[in-house]
Amino acid sequence: MMNKLYPGFLTDVGNIKVGHAQNLEAGTGCSVIIPDEGNTGAVEVRGSAPGTRETDLLSPTNQVSSLNAVVLAGGSAYGLEAASGVMKALEEEKIGLDVGVGVVPIVSSAVLFDLAYKDSSTRPDEAMGREALAKASYDSKEMGLIGAGSGATVGKAFGMNFAQKSGLGQASIKLGELVVSAMVAVNAFGDIFDNERNEQIAGPRVDGKMVKTMDNIEKIAQNFADLEGKNTTIGIVATNATFDKTGLTKVTQMTHDGYARAINPVHTMFDGDTIFSIATNKVEADITLVGALGAKVMARAIANAIYSSQSQEN
Numbered sequence: 001m002m003n004k005l006y007p008g009f010l011t012d013v014g015n016i017k018v019g020h021a022q023n024l025e026a027g028t029g030c031s032v033i034i035p036d037e038g039n040t041g042a043v044e045v046r047g048s049a050p051g052t053r054e055t056d057l058l059s060p061t062n063q064v065s066s067l068n069a070v071v072l073a074g075g076s077a078y079g080l081e082a083a084s085g086v087m088k089a090l091e092e093e094k095i096g097l098d099v100g101v102g103v104v105p106i107v108s109s110a111v112l113f114d115l116a117y118k119d120s121s122t123r124p125d126e127a128m129g130r131e132a133l134a135k136a137s138y139d140s141k142e143m144g145l146i147g148a149g150s151g152a153t154v155g156k157a158f159g160m161n162f163a164q165k166s167g168l169g170q171a172s173i174k175l176g177e178l179v180v181s182a183m184v185a186v187n188a189f190g191d192i193f194d195n196e197r198n199e200q201i202a203g204p205r206v207d208g209k210m211v212k213t214m215d216n217i218e219k220i221a222q223n224f225a226d227l228e229g230k231n232t233t234i235g236i237v238a239t240n241a242t243f244d245k246t247g248l249t250k251v252t253q254m255t256h257d258g259y260a261r262a263i264n265p266v267h268t269m270f271d272g273d274t275i276f277s278i279a280t281n282k283v284e285a286d287i288t289l290v291g292a293l294g295a296k297v298m299a300r301a302i303a304n305a306i307y308s309s310q311s312q313e314n
Helices: 076-092 126-134 213-227 244-261 286-311
Strands: 017-023 028-034 040-045 069-073 107-111 167-173 178-185 191-194 199-202 232-241 276-284
Touching: 017 040, 017 126, 028 076, 028 126, 028 178, 028 232, 028 276, 040 107, 040 244, 069 076, 069 126, 069 232, 076 107, 076 126, 076 199, 107 199, 107 276, 167 286, 191 232, 191 286, 232 244, 232 286, 244 276
Parallel strands: 069 107, 232 276
Antiparallel strands: 017 028, 028 069, 040 276, 167 178, 178 232, 191 199
């Protein structure tokens, strides 16, 4: 499936470092995104079972506009500990918001549920967060079974025994000087579609055949109580365009359309679907244009998560 990959990586936008750490035997990991100073950050949470840290701070009505790091991790709520490791490491480097008596690194994070994949007792922790930060580079170009996507699975409507492996996907789009890129760990309850090629590429496998969750939704609904909080797709969209938090929030909202194009059903009661965004503020661009490209590149990154991870697994 590697020949189906859409082009690009999150770091194509420039002025952003990415690093990953994982325990593949345990089936979990984390990914750290480090933007240069002078960035703008935003977030949009649309799933109903989120595990997050420092998301309220990114509201347009709140004070801080820039991020020092974003951490995407497995481990469910336990995985939020990885962000503490990143925060402490940044403090040691004196990177963060100057509060007079020191610095407070602004580290936002979101987690997905991968505890049911392999070893539920192993989760991303402070040490794994520090490891991912230490590996962060401007040239990072890795995806598949890595970082936050290490334990990701999709198509879980009939339970884990019928699910398919997923992982971490990336993609980018360049339009003149403008660059819009995305990275996403795809751990959805729903099925995955390559909407540009109009085909289902992942979902539950029943009797050796891939089926559509929505074709069976009435039957599945009888067991919804068993599925609560066990999924979640978490990602980030980045651009070199210039935005304040209000404009960037709109871009992030539009980028969620990429989730809707590639995942069905999406934003369920069992998913904590979250998208962060970073603007590096280098070129001028229209909000609607960047938001539309954000949705397109996110849908491509989701497809790439399937293509890359299944090729590596096989």
